[in-house]
Structure formats: C-alpha cells, structure tokens
Amino acid sequence: MHHELTDFLTDLDKRGMLARVREQVSPDLEIAAVTDRACKSPGGGPALVFERPTGFDMPVATNVFGSLERMCLALGVDSLDQVAKEIDELMTLRMPAGIIDAVKMLPMMGRLSDLMPKTVKNAPCQEVVRKDGTLDEFPILKCWPGDGGRYITFPLVITKDPETRVRNVGAYRMQVYDGRTTGMHWQRHKGSAQHYRVAERLGRRLEVAVALSPGPVLAYAATAPMPEGLDELLLAGFLSRQRIELVKAVTVDLEVPASAHIVLEGYVEPGERRREGPFGDHTGFYSLAEDFPVFHIQCITRRRHPTYLTTVVGIPPQEDVYLGKASERIFLPMIRKTIPEIVDMHFPAEGIFHNLVIVSIDKRYPGHARKIMSAFWGLGQLMFSKIIVVVDKNVNVQDVREVAWIVGTHVDPERDIQFTRGPLDDLENASDWPAYGSKMGVDATRKWASEGFSREWPDRIVTTEAAGRRALQIWDSIRDRR
Ligand SMILES: Cc1cc2nc3c(=O)[nH]c(=O)nc-3n(C[C@H](O)[C@H](O)[C@H](O)COP(=O)(O)O)c2cc1C
Ligand SMILES: [Mn+2]
Secondary structure, three states, rough: OOOOOOHHHHHHHHHOOOOEEEEEEEEEOHHHHHHHHHHHHHOOOOOEEEEEOOOOOOEEEOOOOOOOOHHHHHOOOOOOOHHHHHHHHOOOOOOOOOOHHHHHHHHHHHHOOOOOOOOOOOOHHEEEOOOOHHHHHHOEEEEEOOOOEEEEEEOOEEEEEEOOOOOOEEEEEEEEEEOEEOOOOOOOOOHHHOOOOOOOOOOOOEEEEEEEOOOHHHHHOOOOOOOOOOOHHHHHHHHHHOOOEEOOOOOOOEEEEEOEEEEEEEEEEOOOOOEOEEOOOOOOOOOEEEOOOEEEEEEEEEEEOOOEOOOOOOOOOOOOHHHHHHHHHHHHHHHHHOOOOOOEEEEEEEOOOOOOEEEOOOOOOOOOHHHHHHHHHHHHHHHHHOOOEEEEEOOOOOOOHHHHHHHHHHEEEEEHHEEEEEEEEOOOOOOOOOOEEEEEEOOOOOHHHOOOOHHHHHOOOOOOOHHHHHHHHHHHEEEHHH
8 A cells, every 4th residue: 555645646557547747737627627527437537647737737636536446545445335344343343251361452452552643853844845826836726617726636735723733634625716725625514623623712823724636545644534633643543454654734833744745734723714715615606705714824844756646626526435435334333333223325416425424224113214314314424315225235325226215115205204404515506595494304214013104015916936047047048149
C-alpha cells in the first residue's frame, strides 16, 4: 500500500488504471468536463493526471479514487469487506481466556498501538515555506459554468477544539476569493463547524491548516463520517497499518500530514461571513449561494514539485460515489455495534448518500423496522437520511431492482410509511427551510400478525432444489448446442 500520492499514481499507472493527459487542458471548466466524461464511462473510467494544465506547470490529478478497484488499492485491501472485517475484529476484542487466546490477540493489539499519529521533525510538505505564498500558483479548478468561482474541492481541513484540543479532519470545499482568502464551507453539523462555534463563543480566532494532495488513505479519512470527537487520523492510522506521520505547522499550533504536497496555514475570524457559492454540487444541482466563514492564509508550505489532487462533483456517478462506498462498508460494523440487527445497508449513487438509504434487518419484534428508522435518524451523519427503506434480511439491498420489487410488493403505503421532521443535510434543496424538514421511512419488511396483519403473507416463488439442479444441467446443454 502507498502512503504518498505520487507513489500511488505511479502504481496506478503501472496497472493501467491511470491516463496521463499530455494535451493542454484548462483548469477553467475543461479539466472538469474531461473528468466528468471519465466518471460516466463504464467502471468509472481511469484516474487522470493532467500534465499541462493551461497556465501552470503543476500536474492536476482527478478521479484517483473513482472505481471500486482503485478505492481498494488506496486502502491496501482486496475488498472493502476485508476492511470491514478487520474493524469488526478490532471492536470485538474479548478478554483472553488463556495464554493461547492472549497470543492470538497480539496482532490486533499491534494494530491498536498503530492508531496514534506520530510527529516527525522534517517533512516533504515543508520543503518550500512561503509566508507570502498565494493560491495563484496552484491550478485550482472552476468546474461548472454556474460556479461562483474556483474551488478547492478536496482539502483536508484540520482544526482543534479550542477547549479540549481534540483534532478534527474534514473535507470541506473552499471557494477562492483571492490569493490569500477563501471560503470555508464546513456545514453546521460538521466537526470543524463545532470547533468554530466554540471559538466564536470564546471570541477567538480558530487556527486552521489545510493539507492538499495527502497520501490516499488520508484523503479518504477526511471524508469519513467519524463520530464527533474522534480524530479521523486514528482511522487513517488503522487503515494505513502504520502511524500517520505529522509535522508541526510553521505558523499555527497544529500538526499537518507529512505526506501532503501542499499545506495552507491560516485562521478563521469569529463573526466573519462571506457569500459562498453557487457551486455545482454532488447532488447534480447547483448549491445556492449562502454565507459561510472565511479562511485567511498566512503561510503556504509545499514540496518542491507538488501534484495538485482534486475531485469533480456533479451529476452522479462521480468519484465521491466510491469514497461513499468505502464509508458504507467501513462503518457498517461500527453501526452494528449499537444496532446489531442490521444485516446490510446500501446508499445507491443516485441517492447522493442520504437521500435514499436501504437497510436490511433481522426482524425480531413488532415495529422493528421503525426502531431502525429512529436509530438511523439519531446516529451521527445518518441523521441526514431523507428516505429510509427497511427490508428483511433475505433481501439483497445492494440490488436496487430487487429492492424496488420488494417495496412494490410489501408496502401498504398508508400503513407502512412513517414521516418525521428533523435536521437535514445542508445541501438539501427541496425542504422549505435550510437543513430542516421532513423525512420518510418505508417499512418494506414482511408484516406480522403482531403488527396487525391478519391475512396470510404469500411465499416467494422458488422451485425445489432437485428441479433447480435439473434446470442447470438442461440449461447447460441448451447453451452448448447454440
Ligand atoms: C469531495 C467531497 C467534498 C465535500 N465537501 C464538503 C463541504 O464543502 N462541506 C461539508 O460540510 N462537507 C463536505 N463533504 C462531506 C464531509 O467531508 C463529510 O461529511 C465528513 O464526514 C466531514 O467530517 P466531519 O464529520 O469531521 O465534519 C465533502 C465530501 C467529499 C467527498
Ligand atoms: Mn470529524
């Protein structure tokens, strides 16, 4: 597995999963349009490195995580379920019953001690230190014609709670206002927005460091919905199988990933807001302009020869589908720790993560599906789930066609649909109020007598095992003859 972006890109290239674009392509709309083409091609298209962005001599990398295969390579695993299994084992550590069990546990204990980041003295991300640095030297994209400007779309925004000094790392886009000023689009429900809330209460500046083009695991970790107060770098350490190396920032009291190619250091002032947007968003529509905090840059550090890693969002599927898929798999075992009856869950790409959430459960008691809805609506970023569909454990939630069939055949709308109100994702555009509105749960499980269903529930049509075997034989011979 690779802990640095350039190594990862070189590896993708060797495997034929990366395309180098040698033509001049403009960061103004063109790179985004090419990237969108790649994302919409079968299998998600290759990772792209634009070697000659018009007006810059710094390469731009996009769609790096834009396939299941590359997402797995980024995390150094054969399948996402392998990560899920490792996390499950980590969280199911039992007290050793004897010496043999204790020895068996040692590898996992090793993984635990790998979680903590460690600080190193020198790092490539500080080869060049410019207190007068500006963003003008970086090929930052304008993605869509209606965008309010150029946006840094894949930053690792690093803050600490001013009181507890607990760190948060999140990917929050940044609109470029000028070479030293950007927007800071942390939405109200997110980790760093809470740090900013504390800073504003104290009437203090919040120091912020932004790492660009970090190692692949870190890039994923910034998008992961870690519970508030849990440092994303712990997850990154676990996924990397080694401690994340950090270096002290030059002008702020924060540590930054040594692997980053570029680091922006600065602060957000209490009380300051500025118009941010519009932005062609991952909903497939433009997010409207709104007021957001403002990031002031006071120092830029970088490698001598950085690559600028970015991503393009728009009408799905885009690269973020695969980052989301990783979270779907990685967080399933963690969610199961509090809601063990969950069998599987699926956030289809067209559902933009939380517009449509499909869950299968091992139904144990009347009203169980509604309990799952309530649990999701109260659990971290799952609170954004706008439509939750709950099905029985024998339904494959990864197959949306099967789900559509089951919903159609299992739901009595008046009886099985549950509405509630609560917080919604900041990007929600259909609700009357920003970030607040209604949600819907669909109980598509088989209904029980104890839930008031007094008729007989029909069985799924399946032939006998013997007839099935015979069918296989006959079908093979039919196929061979054709
Ligand atoms: C490409 C990309 C861009 C994102 N942009 C934003 C953004 O501008 N604002 C935001 O609040 N969340 C954004 N997110 C989602 C957050 O990164 C995600 O909710 C993450 O869990 C936030 O971390 P936190 O829980 O520490 O706040 C983005 C995610 C991706 C993959
Ligand atoms: Mn967080």
